[in-house]
Amino acid sequence: SKTIAGEKGTATERSFVMIKPDGVSRQLVGKIISRFEERGYKLVAIKSLTPSPALAKEHYSDLSARPFYGGLVKYITSGTPVVAMVWEGKDVIKQGRRIVGATNPLDAHPGSIRGQYSVSVGRNLIHASDAFDSATKEIGLWFAPEELSEYEVGQISKPVMRT
Numbered sequence: 001s002k003t004i005a006g007e008k009g010t011a012t013e014r015s016f017v018m019i020k021p022d023g024v025s026r027q028l029v030g031k032i033i034s035r036f037e038e039r040g041y042k043l044v045a046i047k048s049l050t051p052s053p054a055l056a057k058e059h060y061s062d063l064s065a066r067p068f069y070g071g072l073v074k075y076i077t078s079g080t081p082v083v084a085m086v087w088e089g090k091d092v093i094k095q096g097r098r099i100v101g102a103t104n105p106l107d108a109h110p111g112s113i114r115g116q117y118s119v120s121v122g123r124n125l126i127h128a129s130d131a132f133d134s135a136t137k138e139i140g141l142w143f144a145p146e147e148l149s150e151y152e153v154g155q156i157s158k159p160v161m162r163t
């Protein structure tokens with residue numbers, strides 16, 4: 001049934017994608033968004049913000065026992081904003097992970113975002129949900145339901161001619 005993350009494996013599936021502070025700082029926002037747009041995915045929510053420590057900690061709560069957790073939270077909350085987004089479309093969770101590339105840029109395919117633009121695991125530019133359950137959790141954590149838009153792409157396709 002349809003949840004906040006859509007229906008798994010269908011055209012309404014949704015993923016939470018976040019350009020991290022290094023992506024914003026390096027002015028790669030447009031290029032990163034283009035990867036998802038040009039692939040055919042639909043942008044259903046977007047905002048720029050500096051997350052609170054509580055939000056960052058909850059987002060990465062699965063990693064709380066890892067040695068890099070504190071540094072990761074500090075970096076995400078540094079004050080340089082992140083760009084939080086929800087993208088929608090068929091298999092967007094799995095395809096989004098492929099577009100983003102492996103966690104360590106050394107292992108990331110050169111055609112992926114991390115493989116093209118990053119060299120360091122601690123500054124790998126972008127986050128994307130890794131499964132349906134994490135997409136559900138993350139979309140709900142970062143966005144209120146009314147911040148998600150429902151619309152059809154390509155519906156306002158012709159320019160309006162004046163005079």
Ligand code: IDP
Nearest residue numbers: 063068072102103121122123124126127128130
């Ligand atoms: P993911 O972002 O590819 O899903 P996760 O394992 O969920 O990777 O880790 C979340 C983030 O934590 C990574 O994107 C990376 O920025 C950071 N991270 C992961 N492993 C390390 C590490 O070994 N050292 C430093 N940072 C790490």
Ligand code: MG
Nearest residue numbers: 127128129130
């Ligand atoms: Mg992850």
